[in-house]
Amino acid sequence: EPEVTQTPSHQVTQMGQEVILRCVPISNHLYFYWYRQILGQKVEFLVSFYNNEISEKSEIFDDQFSVERPDGSNFTLKIRSTKLEDSAMYFCASSVGGRGLVPYEQYFGPGTRLTVT
């Protein structure tokens, strides 16, 4: 069964450093999302992406964050200058859609644990 994959599973970085979290969505999916979960808190929406542009973003997704689909398979989240409070589990998700059909189901990857020291 096709799955969303994410790399790395765990990333440790120093405050102020740039990190790139990588996701490979399910191959025929066209809608992509990033969420994060700070330890002990709810899963929070960051950004959605469709047709090579951001569809929606949350207040969390400020200028320090960016997303990109550099090729036909990867979807990345970049944090330019990490802060201690960026430490969280980051989840990528994808939905099928296409042919004018807006999807319902979102399928999640296993997450990348980001630790900022």
Place this chain on the structure above:
Amino acid sequence: GENVEQHPSTLSVQEGDSAVIKCTYSDSASNYFPWYKQELGKGSQLIIDIRSNVGEKKDQRIAVTLNKTAKHFSLHITETQPEDSAVYFCAAGERGGKLIFGQGTTLQVKP
């Protein structure tokens, strides 16, 4: 703002018993309500979902009910098994859009 509240935070049942997890949502525009199961070290698996034009949906031992007027929806697991032990998340959102998640419920099924 948009919010989803989920209860209980932990639930312990005996194998074979039923488990019920409840969620309430605030955004009237929500029209899609998925449930995810997260096992240790694994990603969140979509186990069942319901759309706003339906009041109930069932898939084997799992069912979800939706009350749009009261803005709440529930997950029902019957004949629980030890492998049902996991963290369950409810979410609410609009088709194609962001999902707002509940806090999660840790379900423990005792053999």
